[in-house]
Amino acid sequence: xxxxxxxxxxxxxxxxxxDPCPDPGEKHYSTPPHLYMGFQPEKLPQFTPKEALxxxxxxxxxYDPYEKNQKLKG
Amino acid sequence: MPKTLPKExxxxxxEIQAVDFAITELNLYLDTHPEDQEAFKQLxxxxxxxxxLLKPFEQKFGSIRPDGIDDHWTWSKGPWPWQV
Amino acid sequence: xxxxxxxxxxxxxxxTCNPQLAKFLVEQYGGADGELAAALRYLNQRYTIPDKVVGxxxxxxxxxxxxLEMIAAMVYKLTKDATPEQLKQAxxxxxxxxxxxxxxxxxxxxxxxxxxxxxxxxxxxxxxYEDIAAEEKARATYQWIIDMxxxxxxxxxxxxxxxxxxxxxxxxxxxVEILKEERDRKKVF
Numbered sequence: 193x194x195x196x197x198x199x200x201x202x203x204x205x206x207x208x209x210x211d212p213c214p215d216p217g218e219k220h221y222s223t224p225p226h227l228y229m230g231f232q233p234e235k236l237p238q239f240t241p242k243e244a245l246x247x248x249x250x251x252x253x254x255y256d257p258y259e260k261n262q263k264l265k266g
Numbered sequence: 267m268p269k270t271l272p273k274e275x276x277x278x279x280x281e282i283q284a285v286d287f288a289i290t291e292l293n294l295y296l297d298t299h300p301e302d303q304e305a306f307k308q309l310x311x312x313x314x315x316x317x318x319l320l321k322p323f324e325q326k327f328g329s330i331r332p333d334g335i336d337d338h339w340t341w342s343k344g345p346w347p348w349q350v
Numbered sequence: 351x352x353x354x355x356x357x358x359x360x361x362x363x364x365x366t367c368n369p370q371l372a373k374f375l376v377e378q379y380g381g382a383d384g385e386l387a388a389a390l391r392y393l394n395q396r397y398t399i400p401d402k403v404v405g406x407x408x409x410x411x412x413x414x415x416x417x418l419e420m421i422a423a424m425v426y427k428l429t430k431d432a433t434p435e436q437l438k439q440a441x442x443x444x445x446x447x448x449x450x451x452x453x454x455x456x457x458x459x460x461x462x463x464x465x466x467x468x469x470x471x472x473x474x475x476x477x478x479y480e481d482i483a484a485e486e487k488a489r490a491t492y493q494w495i496i497d498m499x500x501x502x503x504x505x506x507x508x509x510x511x512x513x514x515x516x517x518x519x520x521x522x523x524x525x526v527e528i529l530k531e532e533r534d535r536k537k538v539f
Binding site for chain 1: 489490505516519520533
């Protein structure tokens with residue numbers, strides 16, 4: 193799975209023989225970059241304004257692209 | 267009904283949106299980093315850049331702000347942002 | 351006061367005629383962790399928070415109105431040309447009976463917006479922790495809407511809004527550090 197390794201974590205819930213649906217495998221959750229930053233340091237590298245608008249932040253260090261949860265696509 | 271806007275409207279507007287977004291980001295950043303002179307200088311430069319970009323856009327498509335400089339009243343004429 | 355600018359913060363495009371997405375999106379319009387709640391929460395808290403972070407609450411609160419307008423633009427585009435029959439199939443019959451084509455501040459389950467979504471404790475740390483939680487909850491809501499939506503252009507705008515929650519959350523965390531006066535201390539030593 194091409195999930196972002198750093199800002200997406202995973203775990204595998206217990207799956208019982210009596211569970212009605214097939215085991216979907218790993219569950220994922222987001223731990224975006226701001227959780228690791230503390231106080232933003234000065235002079236971080238920036239996107240250009242155009243890129244920044246497209247990404248939703250001026251700083252690559254804060255950018256966290258979200259991928260659709262694949263298991264919901266059926 | 268107003269005529270459909272040309273592609274140029276979207277590309278020119280997006281340039282303004284991009285500069286304005288960088289201004290918003292620096293604005294929030296400076297709220298918690300008021301001593302960062304470099305960021306403040308960048309904000310000032312981007313504000314000037316925004317004014318430069320607004321001029322040709324407003325001449326073509328009307329005022330973005332109600333106090334926009336124009337030779338006639340264009341502010342209250344559509345289309346509005348949620349319509350385009 | 352506020353001055354309106356005749357533009358959205360980020361372009362909103364919708365590529366599919368799918369009014370059901372509008373039903374999901376109103377969660378962020380008039381839901382507990384939606385943009386209206388966010389704007390009202392921060393702008394109300396700014397009166398009783400130390401001066402050092404008033405500007406931040408003021409400016410994030412203002413940006414939330416720009417996000418509210420983006421959500422409204424999405425809902426409007428998804429519903430304006432839909433027939434009553436299409437709205438019914440999208441699960442919007444109850445909405446249509448009450449509001450016609452008008453937008454309304456409710457959540458995805460049609461529960462009207464209420465001021466009880468907003469906390470104001472008058473304790474700076476309690477209020478800022480509430481704000482951090484609100485940003486993370488809004489981020490999660492955007493994730494779940496993106497999961498439910500196959501509209502590429504709409505998801506592009508939703509990803510922008512999700513990223514904004516991340517930046518706002520960081521700023522509120524920084525505001526906590528400022529109030530703890532940890533930042534200044536680090537400089538002294």
